[in-house]
Amino acid sequence: NPEDLAALLAFKASSDPSNSLFSWVNSSDPCSATWLGVSCDPTTHRVTGLFLQDLNLAGTTQPLSQLAHLRHLSLNRNLLYSSSLPLNLSSWPQLKHLYLSHNHFDGAFPTGISQLHRLRRLDLSHNSFSGEIPLTYLIRLPRLLTLRLESNSFTGDLNSVNPSSSSNSSSSISDFNVSNNNLTGEIPRWLSQFPASSFAGNKHLCGKPLPNECSNLTVDSGSRIADKKTRGKKDLLVLVYIGADAVAALGIIVVVTCCEIKKRNRSGTHMVVNGFGSRRTNGTRGRGKGEEEEMVVFEGCKGVDEVGDLLKASAELLGNGCMGSTYKVVMDGGDVVAAKMVRGRTKKKEVDGWLGLIGGLRHSNIVSLRAYHHSNHELLLVYDFLPNGSLHSLLHGNRGPGRTPLEWSTRLKVASDSAQGLAFLHAYDKANIFHGHLTSSNILVDHLGAACITDIGLRQLFPAATTSSSPDDAYEAPEFLLTQRKHFTQKCDVYSFGVILLEILTGKMTAEEGEVSLVKWVVQRVARDLEECARQVFDFELLVHKGMEVEMMAVLQLALLCVAQLPKDRPKMSVVHRMIEDIRMRGGREVGAKSIFNDLSFDSSPSP
Numbered sequence: 001n002p003e004d005l006a007a008l009l010a011f012k013a014s015s016d017p018s019n020s021l022f023s024w025v026n027s028s029d030p031c032s033a034t035w036l037g038v039s040c041d042p043t044t045h046r047v048t049g050l051f052l053q054d055l056n057l058a059g060t061t062q063p064l065s066q067l068a069h070l071r072h073l074s075l076n077r078n079l080l081y082s083s084s085l086p087l088n089l090s091s092w093p094q095l096k097h098l099y100l101s102h103n104h105f106d107g108a109f110p111t112g113i114s115q116l117h118r119l120r121r122l123d124l125s126h127n128s129f130s131g132e133i134p135l136t137y138l139i140r141l142p143r144l145l146t147l148r149l150e151s152n153s154f155t156g157d158l159n160s161v162n163p164s165s166s167s168n169s170s171s172s173i174s175d176f177n178v179s180n181n182n183l184t185g186e187i188p189r190w191l192s193q194f195p196a197s198s199f200a201g202n203k204h205l206c207g208k209p210l211p212n213e214c215s216n217l218t219v220d221s222g223s224r225i226a227d228k229k230t231r232g233k234k235d236l237l238v239l240v241y242i243g244a245d246a247v248a249a250l251g252i253i254v255v256v257t258c259c260e261i262k263k264r265n266r267s268g269t270h271m272v273v274n275g276f277g278s279r280r281t282n283g284t285r286g287r288g289k290g291e292e293e294e295m296v297v298f299e300g301c302k303g304v305d306e307v308g309d310l311l312k313a314s315a316e317l318l319g320n321g322c323m324g325s326t327y328k329v330v331m332d333g334g335d336v337v338a339a340k341m342v343r344g345r346t347k348k349k350e351v352d353g354w355l356g357l358i359g360g361l362r363h364s365n366i367v368s369l370r371a372y373h374h375s376n377h378e379l380l381l382v383y384d385f386l387p388n389g390s391l392h393s394l395l396h397g398n399r400g401p402g403r404t405p406l407e408w409s410t411r412l413k414v415a416s417d418s419a420q421g422l423a424f425l426h427a428y429d430k431a432n433i434f435h436g437h438l439t440s441s442n443i444l445v446d447h448l449g450a451a452c453i454t455d456i457g458l459r460q461l462f463p464a465a466t467t468s469s470s471p472d473d474a475y476e477a478p479e480f481l482l483t484q485r486k487h488f489t490q491k492c493d494v495y496s497f498g499v500i501l502l503e504i505l506t507g508k509m510t511a512e513e514g515e516v517s518l519v520k521w522v523v524q525r526v527a528r529d530l531e532e533c534a535r536q537v538f539d540f541e542l543l544v545h546k547g548m549e550v551e552m553m554a555v556l557q558l559a560l561l562c563v564a565q566l567p568k569d570r571p572k573m574s575v576v577h578r579m580i581e582d583i584r585m586r587g588g589r590e591v592g593a594k595s596i597f598n599d600l601s602f603d604s605s606p607s608p
């Protein structure tokens, strides 16, 4: 297309002092595949993608505004700067991905953002943009997943917008960072689920998740009350909406079992104060010989005070796992919880000791255990309900036509979040704790897109349920599977996490019937030449992400370290998390797998 050709040549003429774009020549077609970093629509022959990172480009993007069909613009790590007018994005109405990080752009936030209805990823980080962030417009972009604005000079108050009052909620944003700016005021509740690192380096920003509390809470109290009211209304709607379906599924096994429990119960209530703050205990004793039943409710539990509350509620079966069944339960007041019924006998003392510890765990990448009810033959666990499914369903669900591919950056974020949750767990309680049954179905995604690990510690309570042969064996470390005396360690969790990384990279399930395990499948393919063969193992959905292969390669190397045969050769989870964050933050490109590995030391040196 002559217009596209002219725009590209004008950009080269004004912004390519190092002649990095030497393949862009007037005599050839930009869509002929010989032009560096240019991709086109094969039908319309219009330029749809420019992938021009790390090329020493220095100038403005002005000439590129003629590329009206652009969907992907990646100019990270160049020397580009703003023209006299603020960057105007409205000339690219079809834009899905815009990466401008690590350049010299300055001035106000680019204009025309509200017209980019297809925008999914926006990365303006590490520039010198200033002025206010137009959150009002950004949260209305229905598909926006990534908003990276860190290391600029943005000012203003994040509280100026209340997503619950806008037509679209903010929940589509799953990757958010405004650290190292000059923002002020209290972090609003809808953003407080993101980690503290997303807000760090703003001297006058306060409130959750940052450690500094806001001294002047009155500023926000009005909006908080409004928030609560809106939420109340929303909950009511959810209740009405779910009501019809859920009543049909009323009770299922939860109710049946709870009826049985109720028949046997005589109850009394007392307060117990333990190391995790106050918890309410409804002690109930059954009449049967030696039977003892008890409902323990941890701090922060909403809507569930005693087992009878679950009895009254509507329940819907979510699925059956190797230890029991899990239900979505809508409580009377509209609170939604996940109730997991685990069948099996275990001693009360052990349950109380262990679940007391697990119930005290609070981390943004761990699904909170809110309450449990224990009887002699089963255990009912009440968790926060996470609405966005499991990593397993995101990776493997509906692989047929019509599936929305799971993007690389989303996969990497899930990996990072779950590594962070696991690293926190491994450091907790004098590092004496492990997950024990880490699988992709035990990584769930919350309403903000953060990944959280669940089912912590159930292996310790019910070892028999997880030791019989099952498809989940593919997650088990070899030393655990092969030895008679089953001894689980944190390094077994690291192995399971490595298998999950391979699942993320390959899109393959851990062990489909009659197939070799995923670890063997990958190792066999990359054994001879990692660099050469890695592309054969990557999920075909990921191959569209040109320029991300270095990141994938780095993650592959990390995964292979985690699944090392000998536990001492596997890195600690804190190291694994740091490596993933390095790959994410520095983009893998400059870092390269090798230098990441050189940077970090293990608790023991890896085998050759």
Ligand SMILES: Nc1ncnc2c1ncn2[C@@H]1O[C@H](COP(=O)(O)OP(=O)(O)OP(=O)(O)O)[C@@H](O)[C@H]1O
Pocket (backbone or CB within 6 Å): 318, 319, 320, 321, 322, 323, 324, 325, 326, 338, 340, 367, 383, 384, 385, 386, 387, 389, 390, 437, 439, 441, 442, 444, 454, 455, 472
């Ligand atoms: N807290 C939760 N919020 C939302 N969905 C959940 C929650 N916990 C579990 N689920 C969903 O319920 C279903 C059944 O989960 P369950 O933990 O019983 O089995 P599993 O994870 O599939 O297998 P396993 O028992 O081996 O861990 C899964 O689809 C899971 O995604």
